Amino acid sequence: MRSDAWWIDHLESEDAPWNSEQVDLIMKHSVVDGQIIFNLHRLKMAALDLDDIPALVEQVDFEALHSRIMRAVASSDPHLQSSDKNDGNLNPLRTR
């Protein structure tokens, strides 16, 4: 069994059915493999715990972004150019 592949499969609960007995046996008796999987799990948890992206997302004004996107879409499409570009609530018009 190729070790790095089954470590990750086990970590992600994606053990192949034909491997599961062998994996159970290794996990019961091999401290080294258990430790590697534990460390990989800790690495994943640390990545989640220390994630700073949600704080950056909080800085975004999504209402303003929505209006900006709708204006940009309207100005990128000649069919929509004649509609009201100043708000996000565009009239039903044909797309390309």
Add this chain to the structure above:
Amino acid sequence: MAIELIKDDHELIIEIKAGNMMAFSELVKRHQKGVVRIILRFLRDVDQSQDVAQEAFIKVFEKLHTFEGRSSFKSWLYQIAINLSKNKLRECHRETTQIDHVQISVESVAESRLIQASIGEVLQDEVSKLPHKQKSALVLRIYEDLSFKEIAQIMNCPYDTAKANYRHALLRLRHAFEDRDELKTWREEFMFESEVCNNRVVEAES
């Protein structure tokens, strides 16, 4: 009693294709936060991420007639957002390589900072060094909690390739951490937990 029907993405897309811009507005509202979040994972810059999100939605609008619905709309949208992020990163890289002399001095500062850095900063640094495909698989799996099937759709690759990219990424991070003190602490913690666990088994058996 009025019942408000919540339309799914595919129903909204049908309406957009029929010319209903309100449906597109709803689609943007529904997905903009997720799109900005995924772009931020690559660019780590709030302003740039909003620009790229805008670009992604324009592209979606322009290419919507080509969307056949074989994968989910979210997968398709994220694929576009990740590709645009990759292009933006390339652009930024080109800009920084033009000022090599500045980079040299920044590098040495960064190096000494890294020695003192917390595990979070080291992680961030190691993730940013991953090849694009590995980073995409890692980000989509760990932070977006997507299945490998969804990751394969977004990355436009076979299921096993998506999984292999994730595996390489995680093992690469593990190697980077192998010699660091943080991992040694985890190792000790693991040995302690195994011992507690073994003692419990012995107690239960006796």
